[in-house]
Amino acid sequence: MLVDSHAHLAHEGYLESLDVLLARAQTAGVSRIINISTSLEELEQALSKFKACSWIDHACAITPQDVAQLGELQFEAIAAYARKGALIAIGETGLDYYYTQETKFLQKDFLKRYLALARQCHLPVIIHCRDAFKDFFSVLDEVEPVRGVLHCFTGTLEDAQELINRDWMLSVSGIVTFKKSEVLQQVAKWVPLDHLLIETDAPYLAPQPFRGKPNEPSYLVHTAKFIAQLRGITFEELAASTTANATKLFGPSKAC
Ligand SMILES: [Zn+2]
Numbered sequence: 001m002l003v004d005s006h007a008h009l010a011h012e013g014y015l016e017s018l019d020v021l022l023a024r025a026q027t028a029g030v031s032r033i034i035n036i037s038t039s040l041e042e043l044e045q046a047l048s049k050f051k052a053c054s055w056i057d058h059a060c061a062i063t064p065q066d067v068a069q070l071g072e073l074q075f076e077a078i079a080a081y082a083r084k085g086a087l088i089a090i091g092e093t094g095l096d097y098y099y100t101q102e103t104k105f106l107q108k109d110f111l112k113r114y115l116a117l118a119r120q121c122h123l124p125v126i127i128h129c130r131d132a133f134k135d136f137f138s139v140l141d142e143v144e145p146v147r148g149v150l151h152c153f154t155g156t157l158e159d160a161q162e163l164i165n166r167d168w169m170l171s172v173s174g175i176v177t178f179k180k181s182e183v184l185q186q187v188a189k190w191v192p193l194d195h196l197l198i199e200t201d202a203p204y205l206a207p208q209p210f211r212g213k214p215n216e217p218s219y220l221v222h223t224a225k226f227i228a229q230l231r232g233i234t235f236e237e238l239a240a241s242t243t244a245n246a247t248k249l250f251g252p253s254k255a256c
Pocket of ligand 1: 006008036092201
């Protein structure tokens with residue numbers, strides 16, 4: 001049993017093939033998916049589409065790349081869903097200085113607002129952080145403690161150590177299977193097993209041997225096998241630990 005801690009199922013590329021894709025995920029042993037919506041429209045679509053799917057849970061926030069456009073416009077409506085218990089986590093929120101340097105201030109502002117919302121609602125946060133770890137940690141130092149996961153981790157070993165010191169979870173995506181991902185492989189080997197989550201970030205970042213194709217939750221198996229081998233443990237051991245970690249962070253499914 002595996003938990004895909006981060007997938008975008010409401011992505012437009014999936015509209016036609018969603019049922020087939022979810023069946024494939026279940027056959028592959030994916031027992032739970034945390035579905036990430038990055039706008040109010042996506043969230044509402046996902047909530048109605050997956051109403052009957054007790055193994056799909058929901059998280060939502062406006063991504064750092066989109067806060068300038070949608071942040072203010074949709075914050076209150078997303079917060080309302082969180083307050084009425086429709087979400088299992090707040091995210092993905094965070095900082096992305098790789099794509100959008102010019103909105104640094106705004107990104108930090110919304111990150112703080114989402115962190116406060118998560119605390120209010122007793123929910124964990126799902127963080128996207130790219131080329132911005134220094135600022136991310138200084139934001140964490142400014143706010144009341146929150147629980148969370150750094151999704152699709154691509155930082156340094158030092159960033160990973162800092163996260164673990166703060167008792168955060170670290171989630172590894174299919175990027176780890178790419179040949180040039182030596183640093184991430186080092187991190188995936190090092191991170192304490194009780195702080196590791198795995199994810200597809202589907203439809204992006206398909207692991208080997210599917211690199212370059214649209215990703216989907218069933219491919220999580222390949223990432224899990226790769227990390228198990230890296231660490232010298234069995235696939236079953238890795239699956240059991242990462243599933244237990246997901247339950248610890250997100251709690252049991254809200255959908256059932
Ligand atoms: Zn994502």
